[in-house]
Amino acid sequence: MQYLEGRRYVVMAIFLAVALTFGARLFYIQVLDGSYKLAADRNTLQRIVQVPYRGLIYDRNNQLLVQNTPVYDLMVVPREVKQLDTLRFCELLSLPLEEVRESLKAARSFSRVKASPLVQNLSTPELAAIQDNLIDFPGFSIKARMARSYRTENMAHALGYVGAITPAFLENERFSKYMPGDFLGISGLESFYEKQLMGRRGVQYRMVNVRGIEKGAFRNGEFDTLSIAGQDLHTSIDIELQKYGEMLMKNKRGSIVAIEPKTGEILAMVSSPGFEPSVLTGKGMGNRYMALLNDETKPLFNRPLMATYPPGSVFKVVNELVALQMGVVTPGTAFDCNWKLVRCTHRHEYPSNVGIAIKQSCNPYFYQVMRAAVLRGRSTNRFEDARLGLSEWRRKVMAFGLGDKLGVDISQEKKGLVPSSDFYDKRNGYHRWNYRTIYSLSIGQGELGITGLQMANIMATIANRGWYYTPHFVRGIGNGGPLPQYTVRHTVGVDAQHFEAIIPGMQAVVDGRGGTGSNASLLDVGISVAGKTGTVQNRHGEDHATFAAFAPAEDPKIAIAVFIENAGFGGSSAAPMASLIIEKHLRGKIAPWRGRWEEWLQSPAERFIRRH
Template sequence: MKYLEGRKYVIQAIFIAIGAVYLIKLFFIQVLDDSYKTAADNNAMRRVVQYPFRGLIYDRDGKLLVENTPVYDLMVVPKEAKAIDTLKFCQLVGLTLPEYREKIKAARTYSYVKPSPFLQRLTNAEFAAIQDNLVDFPGFYINARTVRGYPHQSLAHALGYIGEISPRQLEDSAYKGYRQGDYLGVSGIERQYEQYLMGQRGVKYTMVNVRGLEKGSFKDGAYDTLSVAGQNLITTIDLELQKYGEKLMQGKTGSIVAIEPKTGEILSLISAPYYDPSLLTGKELGNNYMKLLKDPVKPLFNRPLMATYPPGSIFKLAQALIAMQEGTLTPNTGYACNWSLVKCSHRHPHPSNLGIAIEQSCNPYFYQVFRSVVNKGRSANVFQDSHLGLDAWNKHIKSFGFASKLGIDLPNEKKGLMPNSQFYDKIYGPKGWKFPTIYSVSIGQGETGVTPLQMANFAATIANRGYYYTPHIVRSVGEKGKPLPAYSEKHYTSVDPRHFPAVVEGMQRVVESGTARYARLNHIGVVICGKTGTVQNPHGKDHSVFIAFAPKDDPKIAIAVYVENAGGGAIAAAPMASLMVEKYLNDSITTPARKRWEHDMVSGAFYKWGH
């Protein structure tokens, strides 16, 4: 009993102590601390979000790609927005009464007591026109923030854009920490590197009177928190090369992708048609986006990453490498240019070795090369042999990065298509197909699909004689940062490096005496290795394709050019790639003849070259 009696006194003492604490605190607030009385006299303490500066984005040489420009949001606290001259307010901000009522209703739906955006992205001029008059409209105030600005008109697809977070995203736990009115990356680098670019918001508490005029910070800023700017990004892009490529692709549809083979760094990423990135920023973002979205030429479509095409004759290089690895081809193997197997695009003697076959881009030769792999004789059953041979080929071809996402640090990359036996079984049945059914794959047609990024990576892989680095567009986070570890790893193909020199020699012959003589760079002392492709298009004129790297030894650039409906690879893609390589290695186009080519590429006069 004594024990229980003791516990009763302890509990009573605890309650008395808690009560005393509350009484002392109440005495302090009401008598000693006059800040709350001041707040009451001045009507309100306003919590203003301090939005951070989003990280800047630079090119590989330190040129600014993306900056921040100031805009202003007109905020409203519905509880405080009472007894105002609504008509006068609408005239001030340029709204109709129905529009005003709709916006106030939306603000009240969000919160009756919390501020929310009423009008967003006001320009300096719009802000100046209303700021002195806001004193007459309690509940409304200006909150400064920044949006993206661009000192150039290039690289829109890669840079991406930012937009206001959507209601659906606010409900998603993945976006925890964001609030209504916040901006985040929607596409491109802005989206991929959002966590580094976004920074941290701050908060400032200010005292305002009944007319909404600021009377100073609350408690000298004791409870304020500073915003933290986002981290800057250094990209791998060469802005001057990017601008030059966009100039060449003006008025065309297609892609140019240039990669530094030694690192996997992307030098240029061009999707045509393109658009000015400043269209998707500021007050007109929504309207401009809808115009671009409805444009029949699809300027928002990121072709280097998302468009899949048959690779055409550039695929013959892969067929040769796989056949040498499988032991069914040597550099000295000759095959007849037999038109009864498949038609050839060129009239030429029978190729007596691989180098000549690549130089002449002989379709019947590579028909027989592909057949030698698929029908290698792994089984006595012709159907089973085709299954085994195609699957062996498929494993090799995927090691080059085809039919899979390479892992570029940009969203929405597509993986393309390379067929295996299961693919054809679904179409024809296990015994419904064999090599003659699938022969078009031998020349990069049929059931094949690759992205321009994969084409450029393929060129880089050959330049490196058998390996590649994951293509990436950001070199470092922060000026002194390092590439992410994933971009420093070599990815080796299943083909032994000793087989690559024969293909490289053939690519050199293509430029020096074969189908891509327009691409020669002898005038600047550079040996360029390349391969043309002409992709059949059932909907119109053929597509023009070219991949290349230069110099032959110690390559500095690998490139893929794909121009839709431009005819043969030698007509458009090869000279365009050659101009890009010269621009990168030499910093300028030097000879009058080359300048005329440049003019023809820009004007579209190159179309007459094939006639």
């Protein structure tokens, strides 16, 4: 009897323990843990994210360049897909079976309960085909969104493109506000100004029943937030000038950069070969991108920012300005055209001053100018003299924005190279090089490398007599101005009087009798051009042609640099091309008698190489 009584207590204890466990668990769920309430709310609440309109992009004359157009994505919630007739589904969308299977696998990997895009950028016929049959495919839905479209066929490198966010982006804290399936700027202005263009998302909460049917706003919209559209970008680009430059550079490799000197605003930036911006939009964009990437002409390569070349004779004006500021030469200093020092490409009279030397692009003259700046009679140790002198010379040259990024408002900009003493120490050995090792820098050759943007900025600096604003594309964001860094004036540390000393020589290059850039003259339409030609040695083939200038010389409104690969002498090809761009910008039209230049310059570069 006592044994049975003991068993009864044991059973009672078990039941009591179970009851206490359930009671404690219920207390925790109902009072302490809010996750079940949150899950219940999620069954009755639907959170709808409103993606704002992306800001538009205009040119300097308020011509619309980039806009938003509605597109449609086919979304899928993997858990809700039941007995999918895959064959019929693929036929409706005209998609390969394997592609659909891979997309479904990726959607399941992302989430089985959340919607993710299965097919993006549906065309109108595809949308019509699937929408009428969507009832037969549970788990699939159509989502409308806005996508980028272009009102221009030009300036693809500068505008950039928008693409779907990748897992690598999502891991970056900078993109913490984005979600899978979102789109963002990948390159160009779209990327640099992503924060301004994207706007701010809005959220709406809607009550739904167990079948997902909407029953109205939650608490009369108390917790809803409105989306805020992105800010528009007003660029400094003259799209008609850009179009004209791209036409002239057709069939050639190279770049054109045109800047308004007084503001640093970029008027045109041409990279050739190029592509149309619409190529990187819509369905099949990935395949088209890979085709561009594998194209041997490298159309994705942004030459004005990424291609670095020796500047050739254009650099002689920088070399002269540095020497004038250092006081080692004067505007009247004369040097012999001594071919024993370096070969001169032009036979001419004795250079009696800097103006004649610039006009005739005398190599021995500028060899001796740089030698005076670097050596300065420091000591009897020619190795140490060259080492110390080059370091000082380099600092003054880099003040012109060379050897480092200027900071333009799109990515991919390269620094270029102004070689240092350490550079030559590493290559040749300490105290194993002297001025004869580096003299080619004096004429813009050797290890020196600059971009097309830097070359145009040099001309803007000379036009301003010693200062520049960082070149930029965007002159206004929304109703405001440019970003603060583009309103800071940079001085190069050379007195204005020295610029006045070299500008007459640059005018003589174009407008003087026998000048190397006479093909750029616009005196017949009343425009004085100051410029400098360049022919860049190329060990892999024909020389490259360069020409850099500003106009009108007395009140500059445009600074320009033209670089054409394998086109020979700068005065024969790059100079006339620059003159057409200048005339187009300043007059809005081209004089009829210069129509022959247009036709000739549109031929491949090899056809207008002129040899001695």
